[in-house]
Amino acid sequence: MTRKIELKDLRSQTWFGASGQPGNHKSYRTKQMGFTSEDFQGKPVIGILSTWSDLNSCHTHFPQRIEEIKRGIWQEGGFPVVMPTLSVGETYVRPSTLIYRNLLAMDAEEILRSHPIDGVVLLGGCDKTTPGLIMGAASMNIPAIFVPAGAMLRGHFREKWMLGTGSSTWGALADFRAGKIDEKTWRAFGEGTARSPGTCNTMGTASTMTSLADVLGLTLPGASSIPAVDARHSQMASLCGRRIVEMVWEDLRPKDVVSRASFLNAVIADMALSGSTNSLIHLIAMARRLGLELTLDDFAAASESVPVICNVQPSGSYLMEDFFYAGGLLALLKRLEGHLDLSCMTVTGKTLGENIADAAVYNDDVIRTAENPVYGAGGLVVIRGNLAPRGAVIKRAAADPKLQKHTGPAVVFRNFKDMLARVDDPDLPVTADSVLVLQDAGPVGAPGMPEWGMLPIPKKLLEQGVRDMVRISDARMSGTSYGTCILHVCPESRVGGPLAFVRDGDLISLDVEGRVLDLLVDEAELEERRKAWVAPPPHYERGFGSLHIEHVLQADEGCDLDFLARPGTIPDPEARFS
Structure with missing residues (x-):
């Protein structure tokens, strides 16, 4: 290992290496915890940001992984310190984990800024923990490596x-x-279906985002595909502990690793995986934290040319465990290499091309060829029109082909409570041709854009055998979901987007192939509705919720807080304080 920096240049030395009382104070307070001088002096301090919680069932194996990461850090000559962060468990957090993704990102950034940390291991996996941790570490821009939680076993x-x-x-x-x-x-x-530690075993948001972190070069190669309870997952965690110490001496930081080309690679992989629709929001937010531009147009361009070759639920047949045995992410990237920029750097210090050079596919039905795809192109599709002037998204590979060109009358729910109260009403004027519309479910509206976009099929239609309908909202949906669901309609209804003006019986036209979503209402009538529209009162008057609704960006801009999405200078911590 070639060192680029010396001990005196480490951030931690502005704490431990300070002359006189300030440095001595940090030293004896560290010894108070049972450490000796040999344990921490002259070593890089490595933070382990842990999103473990008793209310995050996906991360129940993290206490063991932390000890394995520590082992690797000690072996390579570092000093590990565990720093708990906001957990954001998808199953339990209300009203929406997207609000708290931004709080986690802020939490991670400020923990790293305010403590004597030279490099960091990011320990996450459940949906929002991956982008939240990466956003925070990217803004801080110290050496960082991500340890994905891994998927649970088959159901x-x-x-x-x-x-x-x-x-x-x-x-x-x-x-x-x-x-x-x-x-x-x-x-x-x-x-x-939920029988071991780990994240969802489908290509939901968790596995999509850890896979894309892998593509971005922020994990050890292929780490995202290893099942949570496989012994190789423990080995990977320990190797990450060793590698982060090397990265500190090499001064290899996120902005040295990740480029716009890295993000375009991630977008291409996202299409081939038929990844979660949530990935569009998270990738845009992550790119902005690194000062890079990524837009819905980049996703639209990739959608035209990249087939879905990952045959994993909800767009395919298999599960993440099968994906791993078939060769995992590296094998999928090998099949995509003609679409990728293989010169992109990774945390290994090697390029993406070098990392996938020896990858191979061991099951051609799980990881298909371009000649035998699960879906020809456009697993995720960006659509626009007068109902979504700034864009919306649909997971086309998980939608009913018969509904992808459809015109039908709207059945409008003013908000989620209205939908719950009326969707199973036998007298609801709805047929299989209707278009279900949910308003007030966006980043400001719900609040926090919850995963309400897979609106339930009315019970009376379920009893008739109907299993899919066109559904439109400014909400998100779980990456494990499926159906003809148009999501992330932007701008959202709560801020006066066109979705706010849809009324029962209005005809809505969807053409997925043509990338168009239109409300077939005369413009003069829409203008009258705009004039009569009154914004609902805010959900929050205090706390982080109030900060969120005042500063959150729209879906096409990543739903980050505006003051965090702006590139800025990161101040050095105080060198001396008592």
Whole structure:
């Protein structure tokens, strides 16, 4: 290992290396915790930012991983310190984890700024923890490596052995609501899909975002594909501990690793994975934290040329465990190498091309060829029109082809509570041709753009066998979800976007192939509705929620807080303080 910097140049030395009382104070307070001078003096201090929590079931194995990361740091001559951060467990957090992604990013950035940290291991995986940690570390720009949580094992229930967390349970819920299975069966089915530590075993938001962090070069190569409980996951964690110490001496930082070309590679991989629609928001936000430009147009361009070759639920048949055995992300990237910039740097100090040089596919049905894709192109599609002038997104590969060119009358729900109260009303004027519209579910509106975009099919239609409808909202949806759901309609209804002016019975035209979403209402009538529209009162009057609704950007800009998305100078910490 060639060192670019000396001990005196480390950030931690402005704390521990300060002359006189300031430095001595840090030294004896560290010894108070049972460490000796040999443990920490003359060594880089490595922070381990942990998103472990008793209310984050995806991360229950993190206490063990932390010890394995520590082992690697000690072995390479570093001094590990664990720094708990906001956990943001997708299952439990209300009203929306997207609000708290930004708080986690702020938390991570300020922890790193205010403590004697030379390099950091980011320990996350559950949906928003990956972008939140990376956004914070990118803004701070000290050497950083990401340890993905890994996916849980395959789901099993009775004779069914390929059950996906989320994706399979959505279908079971529809059957339960339609009266096809009883509640006991429905509950047992769900329990069978979540049977080990780790994130969702489908290509939901968690596996999408850890895969894309891998493509960006922020993990050890292929780390994102290793199942959470596989012994190789423990080995990877320890190797990350060793590698981050080397990165500190090499002074290899996120802005040295990640470029716009890295993000374009991630967008291409996202299309081939048929990744979560949430990825558009997160990648744009992450790019902006690094001072890089990424827009919906970049996703639209990739959508035209990249086939879906990852045959994993919800767009395919298999699960993340199968993806790993088939060769994992590196094998998929090898098949995409003609689309990629292979010169992009990674945390290994090697290029992406070098990292995938020996990758191979071991199951051609799980990781398809371009000649035999799961979907020809456009797994994720950006659409625009007078209903979404700044864009919306649909996961086309998980939608009913028959509904992708459709015109139908709107059935409008003013907000989520209105939808819950009326969607199963037998007298609701709805047919299979109707277009379900949910308003007031965007970044400001809901608040925080919750995963409400997979609106439930009305019960009376479920009983008739209907399993998909056109659904439109300014909300997000779970990456494990499926259906003809148009999401992230921008600008959102709460700030006066066109979605706010849709009324029951209005005709809405969707043409996914043509990338168009239009409200078929005369412009003069729409202008009258604009004039009559009154913005609802804010959800919050204090706390972080108030800060969020005042400063959050729209979906096409990544839903970050405006003052955090701006590039700026990171101040040096105080060199001397008591």
